[in-house]
Amino acid sequence: MILLFALIGRLVQIQLVSSESFTKHHINLIQSSVNQRTQVLSIDSGRGKFYDRNGEPLGHEEVPALVLFPFLKGMDWPSKKVAQAAGISESDLLSAVNKAQKPFAYGGKTPLYLTDTQMDEINSLKIPGVFAISQSVAKKMPAEQLIGTLTKWESRKKQLYPRQNLSPEAHVGNTGLQAAFDEFLLSEGESKLVFHVDGIGGPLFGVDVKYVEPANPLYPVRVITTLDKELQAAAEDLTDKLQIHNGGLLLLNIETSEIRALVSRPAIHKKNPNIGSENNMFSQAKLGSVFKTVIAAAAIDYQLVKPGQVFDCNVTINGAIDEKRRLGTLDFEESFAQSCNRTFGDLAIQLTQINPDILENYARKLNIIGPSGWQGQVFHSEIKQLFNEEQGKVWDQNTDKKDKRLAAHTGIGQQDVQVTPLAAANMMATIARGGESRMVKAVSKVTFKNGSTVVEFPNKKLDSDSISPYTAMKLQTMLRKVVIEEKGTGRVFQGLPYEVAGKSGTAQTGKMKDGKELYNKWFAGYFPYKNPRYALVAVNLEVPEDSGGINPLFHKMVMEVYRHDQNKND
Incomplete structure (x- = not known):
């Protein structure tokens, strides 16, 4: 009798209590029994999918x-x-x-x-x-770190959806937009063809093949990204051809503050998606002389530079003779165009003596610290579009901001300064817009299967203070001189069909490889100069000083954008 009751208890557990989540492996016995007596071809997983801004499928x-x-x-x-x-x-x-x-x-x-x-x-x-x-x-997913990865890990499913009994085969978002929009994308059930078979796999005649699809005809949803599929393909091809193994590029539309192309290297490892899944465009790195744009903005507002004032650019920020770059005596704008360290080290010292927080305040006004990505309330939930976006910094917590030596090194983008390529691109877009700060979008809207809109993401301004239109205008002129000056650090871009304005940067990382010191190499800018439409940042991280230049990537990407625009206009 005891054995009989034990068997009955086990049967009750299998048939009634644990039929959808059996043992610690959470086996769905009902689904398993169906699988045993059917032949199934999956047509669509039912999970929402991604499209570019023109409705072209991604991945x-x-x-x-x-x-x-x-x-x-x-x-x-x-x-x-x-x-x-x-x-x-x-x-x-x-x-x-x-x-x-x-x-x-x-x-x-x-x-x-x-x-x-x-x-x-x-x-x-x-x-x-x-x-x-x-x-x-x-298909191969473009902008794979931006779109993100999926996982079937049960622990992740339980963490996200503790009250839902998801199938062992169901995927949930792990990184990127897949994670940020997971609640929209989650499958309502796959579409499949199902045919019932006997014990040896033969057909049970009289039972037709059935087409099974989600009960809700509005699913799966479509996430309409801001990417341009053609520009994205060109950006990835250029990055790989130019052998950028650690870095990438980010292209923004200035008017809408939308990401048109994003490439992060290294690529995601096929067998282990955790390798390469970090988005380098959202990760902070040492910035170098691009940070001089922040110093220039503060110096303009505080009128630190007198008319006709010049700086000795034959010496380093420490006062020693510069054996590598003797630039002579330069004025403020020439110092910016040729990237004179002494000028901006001295200006940073003066600014921090006025107010220790000035550099942070202006970095925030130009959006290179603090969040840049779109965020806001959607259906009573807080949505942050850009997954794991880091926010950058000017100072470490315990750094003495009034120390003149530390202030000088901070003024040239060294010391504690860390910025994401996303933030650097947003800074250029802010300057090009005349000082208006906006959130950066990667998704414009989510639609149902029939095309009707679930939610649309409007253009939004950032809450932080902005630079004045006058300061933005002065910075625009200085950024353009970086390219048009005979000795400007961006003179290589003079012959492009779109007029470029921007700033170069080379930052010491403090790391060594094969006896050589490693540097981060940047160029951040916008174009066309007179009618700005795009902000572009290209970066090559942790490369030797004598190799790994970033200018070819920026140059060729501007050409690709120009060709794309010409073809569209034709």
């Missing part, structure tokens, strides 16, 4: 495919008619079916693309186990 493709079930090998079916309609060899068709152990799309990794006419003709034959359908096929 997937809708393929009109010929789907075949393996039980056809034991049937007499009009294979000749199917082959003729699909435009393929009957022998190849029969061979593929005979080799099949489960439902499949004909052609494998290179699926057969059917026309609408071919699909209609095949489906009109009404053959059990033969279908012409549109199937979602995964």
